[in-house]
Every structure is written in structure tokens, then in C-alpha cells.
Amino acid sequence: MNEVVAFWILSVIAVFGALVAVRKRNLIHGVFALLVFFAGLSGLFLLLLAEFIAAVQVLVYIGAVGILLLFAIMLTERVTGDDDRRVTSRGWFWGLVVTAAVFVVLLLPAIQQLPPPKAAQTIDPSVKELGHKLMNPYVVTLEVLALLLTAALIGAVTAAQGVRMPKEEDSPE
Amino acid sequence: MTLLGSGIFKGMAVTFRNFVGSYFHRERLPTNDYSWRTEGSLPQHAGDYPKEEGEQLRDTTTVTNYSRNFPMLLHDGSEPMDTIRCVACQICERSCPPQCIYIEKSTEKKEDSSGKMQFYPATFDIDVSVCMSCQICVEVCPFDAIVMNSQFELSTPNRFGGLLLHQGDLLKSNDYYHKIHPEEAAARDKRIADEKTAKEAKKKAAAEAAKKKAEAKAGAETEAGDEKKEVAE
């Protein structure tokens, strides 16, 4: 009973957040709606008993990505976040058609081909077990991921830094 | 090398001393809590704010000698302008962070308390509505002419210029300074006297070595030094 109520509330929050995030004219409102979506999804993960993933979702997406997006908006758009130009792209109609088509294609196998739903098993996912898995069979993946993150860090800094101005053009303070 | 973070612990020790001390030494508390006192012992103007323009409350007798509020100018004698220590060098004016000091230098020199010809400030104004009581003027003054006053009831009915203190308001005698900040004033006078005697000794040695007009000069300056010491005592 609890689970059903929680599922419906959380899924409504997630879908609502996602819809507002992609359609809101004001970008800062959009970011906060996106964060609501992330929070709803984190709740769904918790409902699926993936508590560590839920925590990481909050930590990475809400704590880090959200702040990053806010900063990017403040650096690129105006501080108010308002987008007063035309916000809808030229190909919006075909975009919607493709979206609807993808939705139907995604749903058909989900409804038709999957085995009939089983009763949920009670499982006990421990964070310790996850750690052992990361350190033993998946250690190479973890290392590659670390390398990727370092490369992304350096790449992001270089890309955002832009071309350094020559010394002569620096205004004398 | 000192212990890492020892500066923070030193500061914390100071604040802790203040914290404990405030419970045992009531005279440390600069707060003017009128409710402590009976009706008759309130200061003359307490609760009775000035009505006439230019009139200000001037009661400073209730604050402790740990209190500092706004700067004042020192003079040594009974006639303030004759014995003013300030020579209008304008160092304080230039180092004042909020730039609340305004000085106009006099055009001609005048004898100061030690008989030396010096410039004096023709105008010396401090806007206490701007002053932030940082004491930098006190620290930079090479003549010990500007020190902190503890006068705090400066309210005035005049918004424009009422808080601009002029030379006349700022000039206070060294005796007054001794009354409000006894320890600090004694230390300062002692330092001035020490510096003076050191300077004299040096000068005397130089003069004796040169054997030139030694007696007259030394005589005059020892007298001045004695006067100074009397004030300090």
C-alpha cells in the first residue's frame, strides 16, 4: 500500500518536473524544475531499494550538476534567466511526431514481449557488496572512469578558459 | 618556527579572558546600563536629548577605561591652541580609510609647547558620522597628537553638520586623557619622555663631541624634558 502511493506521487513529481524543465521559458526556473525531476527519480530509486544510487543521485545531480547548470546560465544568458526570443525550434512539429513515434515503439515491447510481472523479491543490497564489486571485477572500469573524469576536468577547464589574451592588451590597472 | 595555528589560540585566549573577566570585573563593562543606578545618580542629561541646535550630550564619566569611540586632539596646557600637539602634517588625513578627517594647514608657523616653531591646523574637522573608529589615525600619528576619546553620547538634532566635530570640540587636554584612559596615557607619556631623553642624550653626545654651543642648548632642552616628566607623573 505504502509503496503504491509513494510510486504514484513520485512519478507524478518526476514527470511534472521534467515537463516544466523542458518547456519553461525562464531558464533558472527550468533548472529548479529539473532538480525536482532528479529528486523524484531519487525517490523512485529509493523505492526500488537502490539506496546508494539514490544518495549518489542527490549528491551528483542535485548537488553538483544543478549548481553547474545555474552557473552556466548565469555566465551565458542574462542573470534574470529570461529567454525573450522565440524558444521553440523550427522543426518542432516533426520533433513532436518523432517523439510520439519513439514513445509508441518503446511501449510496444514493454507491453507485449515481457514476461508477466512477478512478485517483487525482498533483496538486501549492501553498500559493502557494491564496494567489493567495484574493487574486484570492475576495477578496470573504475580506473577508466577516473581517467575519464580527470580528462573531462582538464578538458572543461581548457575549453571554458578560452584564448588567453596577449599581454599587451591587458589594461594597465 | 611557531606552532601551527598558535595565533588563533592566542586570540582565543584573549577572548576567553574577556569572557571570564566580564563576570568578575564589572568595571570592564562599557555598557551604560542606566537601570543599575538609582534616580539621582543618572547623568545630567540621561533620557533628555538635546533640544537646541549644536547642543550635545557630553557625559563620559560612566564609561570604563576600556572604551574607545572617536578620535580627539591633545593639547598640553590651559590654552588649547598654544599647546596643540598637532602640526598639521596630514598623515592621519591620508591614512584614514573612510576619509572622514579634513585638515587645513596654517600659513604661518607658531610656537608649540616646547617653544619650537611649528605649523598648526587652521581647520581640523572629523565627521563622526563617517568615522569607523578604526584607530589608524592614532597609530600613524608621529606626534601623539590624536588619541581616542570615549565620549559616546553625541546625538544632535541637526542632521547636516551636527556630527561634524570641529577643532574646538576635538581639542582635549592631556589631563582629560589621563582621566579617561589612565593606563594608556601613562604609557604614552612615558614613551614620549623616554624618546625625548634618548634623543637628548644622543644630541648631547654629538654636541659634546663637536664642542659647539653645548651648554646653552642642553640647558634649554633639559628644562623642557623636566616639564614633560612632571606632566607624566
Next chain:
Amino acid sequence: MSLEPLTLTDILIATVPLMLIFATLFAFTTWLERKALARIQNRIGPNKVGIPCTRIGLFGLGQPAADGIKMIFKEDIVPRGADRLFHLLAPILALIPAMLVLCFLPLNFPWIKNIQGLVKPFMLDGAVIFFFAITGLNTLAVFMAGWASRNKYSLLGGIRAVAQMVSYEIPLVLSAVIVVMMVGSLNAAEIVKEQADEYWFILSPWGFTAFVIFFIAALAETNRSPFDLPEAESEIIAGYFTEYSGFKFALFFLGEYIAMFAISGLAVTLFLGGGDGPGVTMNPEDQGLATEAFPGLSAVWFLAKIFALIAVMIWLRGTLPRLRVDQLMGFAWKFMLPLSILNILVAGFAWHAEQLDNTIITVITWVISFAVLYGAASGLNQLNRGKVRPREYKYAE
């Protein structure tokens, strides 16, 4: 583990007393802070408000209640041009995460002994990760408040807060990693149990270093002095809550103090042995809960330790001047971050040395790690020195 046996009564028993207790402690702490700061500055502090309609002062203990009443009845002003929705949401968003993280503190109140596992969130496997995740939400509330006020000072305060909190979150988490490494668990109750069995982590060289880093980072995370740049009143009025008044301001205030309690509570859990103390035995069979001389003793110990940390915070606020923005950032990235990474390395070696179970090797490890950490701290200090000189007087001498 499943949601099903959870009932509303269990949830209420677990949460309502927690909120009431910490709200009361908040009121008391505001009074304590004002009194202590006043005494540090040789003032008296609030001493008038006591029992209404009498002249009994009670050392001003009625002051928080009077402040609260004043706050509630004040006019709620929203600036023209402000984002009304976000202006309203920001204080709520500031309070909720702060209240939420209190659940992850292993406080063994007697009344939570018999309720279900899931309403004791500190028994979760990832309790410490959850704690950090939810604490991070505070940043968003601050940014939201700064942005929604449509005021330059507010925005500046908000941006300062975001930059500061993001920078200091890294040393904060890295110093907690050491404890997680030593215990081998993210479960708050297990961390406390391990400390009760072995030693409080603050008593080891790496633990002490981690505690100092954690405490400094916690000061920055909660915007306490000397890291209170987001609300530096001499520079940017009141920072992100310049445009807040009345009850919304009170909510911000409450959220800030609750966050202070929460982060001190985490420091107590990680480094100071949690509810461990004389008269308390941590009981491994009873889900990490304690056997106590009388019910609630371990919670009392826990709260006493929190208050000790809060007292140090207040003391530091009375002592240290505010940092400059560049000093603040430099300190986080050039001092705290390298030191905490080195500390993880040292703690790793120390853990392996302790596995050998040899007293001499353990002692040698402790001495060496102390020397390494102290040397590293002094070296970093020397490297970062030289930029800041004592004040020079341009015209004197």
C-alpha cells in the same frame, strides 16, 4: 527491507520529538550565542526579557521567545520585481534539508528503540553519503534566495555562498572518507560502535587532522564566522537574505542553526565517538543501539558533545575576523585539499599497519604519521605564506 510494515505512528514517533528538541535547542543557542558574544566583547547581552509582566529577568532567557513573536508579527516584504514563488520557496528549501539530515545522526532516544528499521535512517547502509547529499541542498536554497530577491547584493551573496560551499564540500567529504576507510562502513551506528570498541578517531594523528579539516570546512559550509562572507554585513548588507523579513527571515535563521547542529552532530558521530561515554555500552546485537545506565544517557552525551562544538563555534566567532574572498578560496584549494588527500594516504598506511596487530609497529606508525601530517601542514602553510604582509602605513615613518 521493505516499506510495507511502516506506519504513520512510527514516522511521527521518530520525527516529531526530534524536530521539537532541536527547535528548542535552537532557541537556547541563539540566547547562548548572544550572551557569549556579549561577554567576549565585555558587554552584558540580553538580560531583560524574562517572565512577562514581572521584573524577573532570568538572565534574558525569554529573549528567543520575544524575538520569535516579533518575527512572526512583522510585515513580510517582497521587493517589486522579485520572483515571488522562489522568494517564498527559498527559506523553506533552506530549512527542510537541515531538518532532514538530523535523522541521520545516531541519536539513541529511548522512544525509537522499537520502531521499524527504515525510520531509523542512521541504520541505512549509506547514511553518511545521504548526509552529505542532503547537506548539499542548502547551497541551492542560498542561491535561490539570492537570485529571487532581484537585488545585486543578494545575488552577490548568493554567488559567494555557492562558490564557498562547493569549494569547502570537497575537504569536508574527503576528511569523512578517512573514518569510512577505518571503519569499513557508511553506517552511522557502526561508525559509533567501532569508536566505542577501539578509540575515538580524534585521538589518532590522522583522525585529529581530519577532524580539524572537517571542523573548518563545517564552519564554511554553515556560513559561520570567520567564513561568513555570504552574509558579510559590512560589504554586502546581509548577503542573500537582505530582502527577507518577518517569518521568512526567521526560517532562514532557524535553518542556519539547525544546519549547525546537524554538521556538529556529524562531526561528533565521525570523530568524537557519537553517544559513547561513561555509563554507555554500545550494543552490536541491538542494531548498533546502546545499553545505558539510564534511558537516554547516550543521547545526552551526544547532545553535550554537540554543544561543546557549538560553543567553540561561538568562541571562534567572537575571536576571528572575516576572511577575504581570495584568502577563503586559496585556503580551501591550496591548504585543505592537499592536506586532506595526504591524510587519506597516511590513514591507508596506518590501517594496514594496525592490521598487523603489533604494538611497536602501531606506535611507530602513529609517531611517523603525526610527523608527516604536521610537517605537511607546516610546509603548506609556508608555501601559502608570503602573499599576506602585515599592514603597512604609507606615510608614517
Next chain:
Amino acid sequence: MTLHHYLILAALLFCVGLMGAFTRRNAIVVLFSVEIMLNAANLNFIAFWRYSENPALLHGPLFTLFAIAVAAAEVAVGLALMIAVYRHFKTVDLESMDTLREE
């Protein structure tokens, strides 16, 4: 709750993301949409893991962890590129970045 509930929800979220990516002009909103799609995929992973034969293998959470890490890197690089693009074009409007088009 059954697996189908979660799958339909994930499909819906994915399509919301897709719609955003197709119908908005602002590059940052397109980045939001990509994030929404990635998260919908993560929800699928976790749901399949939860209702799988052998959850003890922890395939779902592990893959989700890796996906989250990659997504974080993607956001960082993507936003850095966006700032670089903004510096060049003074806009993040995707339809005005058309210097490769034949006139």
C-alpha cells in the same frame, strides 16, 4: 508495483527529454533534455535489476553508477563548450550557429 509500471514511466520520461531536445532552441535546455533521457535510462537499469532473477550480482546499480559518472563528465565538458561557444557567437541559440551552412 510491477516492472511494467517502471518501464512505462521511464519511457514517458525519455520521451519528455526527447521532446525537449527536438523542440527547444536553447543549447542549455537541450543539455537538460539529454540529462532527462540519461536518467530515464538509469531508472530502467534499476527497475530491471530489482525485478531480475539474480539481484545479488548488482549489475543494475553498478551500471547506473558508471552512467552517472559519465553523465557528470558530460555535463562539465558540455557546459564548458557552451561557454566557449557563447564567447564566440554571443548566443547559445542553436539555430543561429549555422556558419557551416551554405548560403
